[in-house]
Amino acid sequence: MPEVLAVKDLVTKFYTDTETVHAVNGVSFHVDEAETLGVVGESGCGKSVSMHSLLRLIPIPPGRIESGQAIFQGRDLLRMSPGEIRQVRGAQIGMVFQDPMTSLNPVITIEKQVAEPLLIHRGMTNAEARTRVVELLTHVGIPCPEKRLADYPHQFSGGMRQRVMIAMALACSPSLLIADEPTTALDVTIQAQFVELVKKLRDDFQMSIIWITHDLGVIAGIAQRVAVMYAGFIVEHATVKELYANPQHPYTRGLLGSLPRLDETRSVRLVNIKGLPPDMCQPPVGCPFVPRCPYAFDHCKAENPPLASVNNGHTSACWWDIDLGKPRG
Amino acid sequence: MINYIIRRLMIMPITLFGMTILIFLMLWILGPSARSALYVSDIPKNEAVMKGIITKYGLDDPIYVQYWSWLVGRPDPDKPGETIGGILRGDFGYSRTFSRPVMELIQLRFPATLELTLYAFLPIILVGVWLGVQAAVRHNQWIDQIARLFSIVGYSFPVFVLGILLMMIFYAQLRWFPVERISDWVKMADYTKYTSLVTVDAILNGRLDIWWDAIRHMVLPIITLSYTSWAAFLRITRSSMLETLRQEYVTTARAKGVAENDVINKHARPNALIPVVTYSGITVAYLLGGVVITETIFNFPGMGSAAANAAGGFDVVTVLAFTLVTGLILILANLIVDILYAMLDPRIRLG
């Protein structure tokens, strides 16, 4: 499968008045055509900053993309001019955010908000855009969309707003959709409906998806591959089946600790792993998971483990070989 | 929107009624002899004569009878068939301090205050919003620093201190700007007074010399009157815009590929203006309060200095008439604020 996006060694930091936040510390991943990549990790581990960095949506200052590349359809997103990256945003890469209550503009009508990418990227007239907006809203399951065009976000429920968000993100049929915890703010039943909707849209639009979540249950249902993030690093990376069957990193094991079997449909959130979440303000020395790791030994404090191949396509960043019960050698 | 405006207009009578009640209560508390100025021009020193007047004009009638007479007038005891008093008829009584009916005084003084206040208010709204937004967008750059300096100076000087300072430097010492409203030659000048706002009339008459004279007279009062409001207004616009730029829907707009100018002007600014509109209503109130000091310092013949004089002479009906006019303007300003608010925010308009 050809790659849609290949990210290499992405580093993003925030320089606040008092400290430096090491939000993303050299992240590499790729997404294939029509594939869904899941990204999991506790809150604050750099998932959003990574994705925002790709579209250069992080505030500069305080933020800064220090290094890395993000090759999207043969071109490096991180080295595009502001005008070029704007041509990609909303046209070739769509984005859906976590909280539908705050991610839609409260003073602009639904029609205008959904039509905007069409007017910008497709040069449609207002009338053409309206027809397309009605199509899109129908597609994402908004009842009677013609009657809702002049409505404002506050007249929609949370689930409906998230549908509007995705209609907006898909307006220009992007080849990649980045969904940043799109179901976290929704009720459980609405979550399930939304996931089903995205699966359907994925097939209709033939697009790739990066799906960020807390919810390992959802990942199992939608993604083909998973990257597990901790403290701004990807610590494990495998196909969904492989990750659930053979988790290698102690952090992944912790996350999966209380997860029910795969065939259960109940949705489960990440369990809390004992110990404090990592301090992103300290420059990383050694493995960031050491303070919480039951397997940690001397070497872990000295050197941060690189992602090493476990078996075909499965990588994990840990000095301890969990299967053999001894340091990797 | 129409529905909202109708609903909003429907509460106007209640507000107005409340205001007249409050003002009448003040008249009531001050006693019958103070109220006699509503109907007679000389207030007699002699107690027996005063008693006569009180009976003659029903100034010891029950409160609701008197309130009604104050509002719509009462039969004139001297001229059968005619009505005397009644604020709704434009009869506010007689001003002792200025020796003329209060209504005449208002007609004479109100345009001056209106003109001064407009010149103080409009730049704050027009330039202040722009500057505040720019300060937020260019956060921590020079324009932001200037806006901040403005705010600090604005908050650290009481109005009267700055007024007197300006007066001493630019009037007494340098003689750059004159006091009062216009020069004597303008008073004599032959031009048509369409609006009684000197600058407007000057332009309508094509008399730039008169316009310039009026502006020169207003420069110091405008600065004195408006600089604290400038400071507050800039601070509010700036912080509101900064807050809005942090909202997720701004990121959504950028993620759609919206150009940065449109992100600011179409997505962020309309939201940021919502609290600013509310604050402009407060600014009007603040400016109307400030005219009393400002006009007094610069001997500017408006309602504020007249009210100050009248208060000094315990000229109750004059002071309360000015209170009433000020109250009316504020009620009107609030109406405009509420309508603008609804125009900006669909949650208000449709809620």
Ligand SMILES: Nc1ncnc2c1ncn2[C@@H]1O[C@H](COP(=O)(O)OP(=O)(O)O)[C@@H](O)[C@H]1O
């Ligand atoms: N604008 C910012 N200024 C400073 N620090 C930030 C900013 N945005 C994010 N961060 C920090 O970057 C780290 C990663 O955040 P984020 O990517 O949002 O986490 P999550 O994995 O929950 O999406 C956090 O420690 C967060 O505090």
Ligand SMILES: [Mg+2]
């Ligand atoms: Mg996040």
